[in-house]
Each structure stands twice: as structure tokens, then as C-alpha cells.
Amino acid sequence: MEREDNAGATLEDLFKASYSRLVAGVYAFTGDLGEAQDAVQEAFARATAQPARTLGADSPEAYVYTIARNVARGRWRREQRLAERLQLEQARLDGPLPPSPDRVALVRALNKLPAAQREALVRFHFADQSLEEIAAAVGAPVGTIKARLSRGRAALHAMIDETVDDLRPDVAATVDQVRGDVVAAAGSPDLPAAFRRGRQRQLRRRAGLAGGLGAIGAIAASIVILLGFVPARQLPAERLDGVVVSAAGALKMPTVMPVDGRTFFGLVQLKSKRWALANTVDGGQHWTTLQLPDAVNRWAGGAYEPVLLAPRTVLLGPYLTKDGGRHWTMGKLKAGSPSWPVNRVPPPALGLGEPLTAAPAGWPVTVACVDGSCDPMVVDPATGVHHALTGVPPHRTDGDPQNVVRNGNSIWLKTGEAEDYSLDGGRSWSTRPLSSRTTNSFWLAVNGSYVYIVVQPFDGRTTSVMSSLDGGRTWHTATSETATRQSGACALADGTLLMVGTGSDGKVLASHDHGSTFRGASQRLSPGLLRRALDGTCVVEGGDATGVTWWVADSATSYRQIRLPAPGGNTFK
Known part of the structure; x- marks a missing residue:
């Protein structure tokens, strides 16, 4: 038993030290961060099953890398066979990392190389393996590995030469950048x-x-x-696989989750009445639809709405996917599940983790209702577990997740009587009180250093805008003669403030002077809701003769329609 414990500790050290390098190496083969993470995780499991063989290898890290590469290759072949049977085009290079031209060009060029040259380049430049480690792993002399590296580099340079001027420095810089991006995004392995x-x-x-x-x-x-x-x-969580299906004849798409101006997720009810997670990366021109596994399907269409935690991470009830619906795992349920509040907003399905004094970097903030009280909480994107923040002011809010915004290290919370905000991740808080006697409604808009609180008095004849151009450190107030019933506000990256009216006033209004004056856009989007995507992009839910439509605000005067794979609903997350 002691020997097994020691082996486990040694394997754990190996996994922690090598995880990001292994993910970077597999990513260079797959072009998909989620697939690379899954392959390395599976390689760890297989290495754990044979600790003596793993630790007895000349280079344990190179041995684990070989397993991960083989896992990724096997999955890719299965997916290709499935795609051929379904006559679908598989979208590659669409993982959590946004596809930059350099990254796409590099990975595509690598995939065109002969397998032996590609393997030598990836192991050496991405997985940080020495010539001797590569030679031992592939069963070839060191001199052969050197030759493969030389020929592979020459071929890689020639293929990228068309778009890169200073060839060798730029290719080297691209390799470093891609590897750095993947290492930064890799996260940590699920060792248990x-x-x-x-x-x-x-x-x-x-x-x-x-x-x-x-x-x-x-x-x-x-x-x-x-x-x-x-x-x-x-029971330990098992991975459940989503299945690629056609969205033809889909009944409805009640939930839309925007990542940015071109990437959207949505919950779709198929013709069979089952649910699927749909995704587009080109502004709605093409959608990939993945049917939910049976266990996950039971949580769809009910009280629990899907929650977008990261560009490819979605939480639905207790189930989490980190690759856009290809694979789902059930989170670890916490003891003592909280009761439902009186407003029927369900509590976090996994229960609550330990309270935190500040929100860790990269963790989204949402509103969750527990035991009759709705409060802002941070969510661990790796586990889906919610954590309360200890220093939040005791003001009441409802269960609408649009009432809280995280913008870098600042957190903004809309309550019934004030705007609470923290500029240091939740460690300390400030409050901008609003008079309940004169304020009918107010909306929050945040983008970068621009912060707006749009207030509509009960008299309905004016609109007051409190603005901060330095992220909440100093404030100014402007009042305009704009009289409209508001249904949302959003800030563009250039500081333009957008506001949407309802009913007969249903059009987009834009202010270029931080709320002093507003002008109406040419397109009428009535009735409309104005919301914020994950990256801050402004998105409008509007209506026309065909039903509910969605639009992206590319500027104050330009709105681009997102075509949905099924009739839209009225839920936005």
C-alpha cells in the first residue's frame, strides 16, 4: 500500500508539472483546446492504471504525451466516420481560444506536413521534449529526429511564407504565441x-x-x-457525449446565450421534443447542433436555464460542458441542498461552495437565489459550483442574471434601491443610492472604463444618466429630454450609450455624449430588450412580422441580424 501511495504522489507531481505542456502539444495536432484537454485527461487516467510502466519510462512525460496523442487521434477518426455518415462538415479550430489568423495558419500548416515531421516539430516546440526524449518515444535515432526537425521547419516556413514577411522570426513568434495562449487557457487537470x-x-x-x-x-x-x-x-461523474444532429424542423429556441458578435449558443427543442445545444461561430450563417445526453436532457426546458460560464462552457442544472456540448460531466453535489425561494427561481443545482472574500480571475458572476434571498455569486467555471461573496452590501435583488455584471476586476450589482459596485473583485464595495420615491426604473451599462446608470423618473418626461468614464472612480450626471419607457441599456466599446424603448417608443436610442442627448436609430426593433454578451457586445432582442429576432449592434447605426435555427423565444442568458 505504501508503494502505491508513493507512486500516486509521484504521478500527481508529474501530472501537475506537465499538464499545460501536454495540452499545448496535443492542441498543435487537433487545433481544438477542448479536445486537447480531454485527451490529456484520459491519458492521465490510463497512465494511473499502469504506474510502474509510466514511471519506468525513460521520459514519463513523453510517454504520457504519446498516450494523449493516440487518444486524440482515435477520437478524431471516430468523429470523421460519424461526420461522413451524417454528411456534415466538422468545424475545426473553434475551441475556447478565438481563432486568430496566425494560429489557424500555423495549425493548418502543421497538419499538411508528413506525420513523422509533424510529430517531431510538435514534440520539440510545443511539448518541450528533448531530442533524446523524442527519439526514445518514436523509436528512431537522434540523428533521424534532427533531420525530421530540419525538413519539417523548412516545409513549415515555405507554407507560411505567403502571408508572413519576416519568415523565421515571425514563425517562431507565432509558435511561442500559440503555445503561450494554449498554456494560459489550459487550466488544471481533474486529478481525482x-x-x-x-x-x-x-x-x-x-x-x-x-x-x-x-x-x-x-x-x-x-x-x-x-x-x-x-x-x-x-458516484463518480462519468463523461456523457452529445450527438451531432440536424436542427431541421426544430420547434423553438427559447434561450439565447451570446459569447460575442459572431458566436452564440442556444437551447433548441428538436422536432422529436428532445433538447439540443446549438452553436454558431459565424453570426448565424451556420449552426452546429448537439443533442443532449439523456441525463442532461431531463434538466432542459424546466426551471433550470443553461448558464454560459465561458466561451465554450455551459452549465445546465448539475451538468457541465467545457467544449460546447460535445461532452458533459456531472458536478459534485454539495451536502444540504438549499430550498427554493418564494419567487420560484431555483437554487444552484450543485449546492454552494465555501464563501469567498473576492472573485477569482476568470470566474463569472451571476445572481442565485437560496433560501428566499437572491444574491450575487461567483461560479467556478471548472466545476460549476457557486460561491457567495462575503462582503456584498445587504440590498435586495431579484433572480435576473442581467442585474449583475463583471467587467475585468470590477463587479456591478443592480438592486431595488441602489447600484452596488466593487472595483477590486468583491473585497470592498461602494453604493450609489437611488431614491425610490422619484425613480421608476434604472438600467446598468458597462464596457471597459465606461459605466452608465440610466434612470427614468416616475414623471416619464426625462431620462437621467449617471456616467463614469474611469471605471467608477468619478461620476457625472446628465439629464436629457428623452421620454421613453426603457427596456435596457448597453455601452459600446467606444463609449456610445445605447438605450431601447418599449411599446410605441420601441427603437434603439444612442447617445454619443454620455447621456446628454439621444438620437434614434433607423431600424425599428419593437418590442426590444438590450443585453450584454459575454465579451461586452450589445445584442438586441427585437420583433418583426416573423416573430422574435436577434440583432448585434456593430455600431450605433448598424445592426446585424442573427439567424436562428428555430423560432426564437423570450429568454436571454
Whole structure:
């Protein structure tokens, strides 16, 4: 037992030290960060199942990399066969990293190289393996590896030469940039899951070696008996796969989740009445639709709405996908599930984690309702678990996630009687009170250093705008003669303030002077809701003769329609 514990500790050290390098190396083969992360995670599990072989290799890291590459290659082949049967074009290079021209050109050029040259380049430049480690891993002399690197570099330079002027420095810089981007986005491995899966593989292999159906049956019976005494919520999370399907004849798309001006996710109800997660990366011209696994499908269309946590990460009830719906895992449920509040907004399905004094970098902020109270909470994008912030002022808010905005390290919370905000991630808070006797409604708009609080008095004859051009440190107030019933506000990257009216006033209004004056846009989008995408882009839900439509505000005067794969609904997350 002691030897196994020591091996586990050594493997854990290996995994923690090598994870980001391994992900970067596999990414250079796949062009998809989610696939690279999954392949490395599976490689860790397989390495855990055979610790002696892993740690006994000349280079354990190179050995694990070989496993991860083979896993990625096997999955790619299965996906290609599935795509051929469905006659669908698989979209590559569409992972959580935004596709830059340099990154796309580099990965495509690598994929055109002969396999031996590509493997040598990727292992050397992306996975940080030495010549000796590469030679041992592929079973070739060091001199052969040197030759493959030389020929591969020459071919790579020639292929990228058409778009890069200073060839060798630029290619080297692109390699460093791509590798740095992937390492920064790789996150950390799920080591407990890897060790659990490794132990499962060990048990299966030992059962097979025991020989005889009787022995296997006894082991299986023992496992069934043991599992009967384990509560279902304590079982280890298994990965569930989404299935690529056609959205033809889809019934509705009640939830729309914008990442930026061109990337959207949405929950779609298919013709079969099942649910799917749809995604577009080209502004609605093409959609990829992934049917939800059975266990996840049960949570769709009910009280729990999908929540966009990161560009490719979606939480639906207790289930989380980090690759846009290709794979789902069930999070670890916390003990003591909170009760539902009186307004019927469901609490976090996974329960609550430990309270935090500040929001960690990269964690989104939302509103969650627990035991009758709705409060801002940060969500761990790696697990889907919600965490309360300890220093939030005791003002009441409702369950609308649009009432809270995270903008870099600042957090903005719209309550019923004030605007609460923190400029240091939630460690300390300030409040801008609003008079409930004179204020009918107000809206928050944040983008970069521009912050606007748009207030409509009860008299309805004017609009007051409190603005800060330095991220909330200093404030100014402007009043215009604009009289409209507001249904949202949003700020463009250049500081232009957009506002949408309702009913007969339903059009987009724009202010270029921080709220002193407003002008109406030429396009009428009535009735309309003006919301903020994950990256701050302004998106409008409007209506026309065909029903609900969605528009992206490219500027104060230019609005681009997003074509949905099914009739739109009235839910925006």
C-alpha cells in the first residue's frame, strides 16, 4: 500500500508539472483546446492504471504525451466516420481560444506536413521534449529526429511564407504565441477523476486476468452489491457525449446565450421534443447542433436555464460542458441542498461552495437565489459550483442574471434601491443610492472604463444618466429630454450609450455624449430588450412580422441580424 501511495504522489507531481505542456502539444495536432484537454485527461487516467510502466519510462512525460496523442487521434477518426455518415462538415479550430489568423495558419500548416515531421516539430516546440526524449518515444535515432526537425521547419516556413514577411522570426513568434495562449487557457487537470478512472481500468484488467467467467461474475456481483449501499449522488461523474444532429424542423429556441458578435449558443427543442445545444461561430450563417445526453436532457426546458460560464462552457442544472456540448460531466453535489425561494427561481443545482472574500480571475458572476434571498455569486467555471461573496452590501435583488455584471476586476450589482459596485473583485464595495420615491426604473451599462446608470423618473418626461468614464472612480450626471419607457441599456466599446424603448417608443436610442442627448436609430426593433454578451457586445432582442429576432449592434447605426435555427423565444442568458 505504501508503494502505491508513493507512486500516486509521484504521478500527481508529474501530472501537475506537465499538464499545460501536454495540452499545448496535443492542441498543435487537433487545433481544438477542448479536445486537447480531454485527451490529456484520459491519458492521465490510463497512465494511473499502469504506474510502474509510466514511471519506468525513460521520459514519463513523453510517454504520457504519446498516450494523449493516440487518444486524440482515435477520437478524431471516430468523429470523421460519424461526420461522413451524417454528411456534415466538422468545424475545426473553434475551441475556447478565438481563432486568430496566425494560429489557424500555423495549425493548418502543421497538419499538411508528413506525420513523422509533424510529430517531431510538435514534440520539440510545443511539448518541450528533448531530442533524446523524442527519439526514445518514436523509436528512431537522434540523428533521424534532427533531420525530421530540419525538413519539417523548412516545409513549415515555405507554407507560411505567403502571408508572413519576416519568415523565421515571425514563425517562431507565432509558435511561442500559440503555445503561450494554449498554456494560459489550459487550466488544471481533474486529478481525482483521473485517479478514479485509472483505478477502474486497473480493476477491469485484473478481472480479465483472473480468468474464468465465474471469477468475473463474482467480482461484478460484489461491485453491484457495494454500489447498492452508495448514494447515487456520490458516484463518480462519468463523461456523457452529445450527438451531432440536424436542427431541421426544430420547434423553438427559447434561450439565447451570446459569447460575442459572431458566436452564440442556444437551447433548441428538436422536432422529436428532445433538447439540443446549438452553436454558431459565424453570426448565424451556420449552426452546429448537439443533442443532449439523456441525463442532461431531463434538466432542459424546466426551471433550470443553461448558464454560459465561458466561451465554450455551459452549465445546465448539475451538468457541465467545457467544449460546447460535445461532452458533459456531472458536478459534485454539495451536502444540504438549499430550498427554493418564494419567487420560484431555483437554487444552484450543485449546492454552494465555501464563501469567498473576492472573485477569482476568470470566474463569472451571476445572481442565485437560496433560501428566499437572491444574491450575487461567483461560479467556478471548472466545476460549476457557486460561491457567495462575503462582503456584498445587504440590498435586495431579484433572480435576473442581467442585474449583475463583471467587467475585468470590477463587479456591478443592480438592486431595488441602489447600484452596488466593487472595483477590486468583491473585497470592498461602494453604493450609489437611488431614491425610490422619484425613480421608476434604472438600467446598468458597462464596457471597459465606461459605466452608465440610466434612470427614468416616475414623471416619464426625462431620462437621467449617471456616467463614469474611469471605471467608477468619478461620476457625472446628465439629464436629457428623452421620454421613453426603457427596456435596457448597453455601452459600446467606444463609449456610445445605447438605450431601447418599449411599446410605441420601441427603437434603439444612442447617445454619443454620455447621456446628454439621444438620437434614434433607423431600424425599428419593437418590442426590444438590450443585453450584454459575454465579451461586452450589445445584442438586441427585437420583433418583426416573423416573430422574435436577434440583432448585434456593430455600431450605433448598424445592426446585424442573427439567424436562428428555430423560432426564437423570450429568454436571454
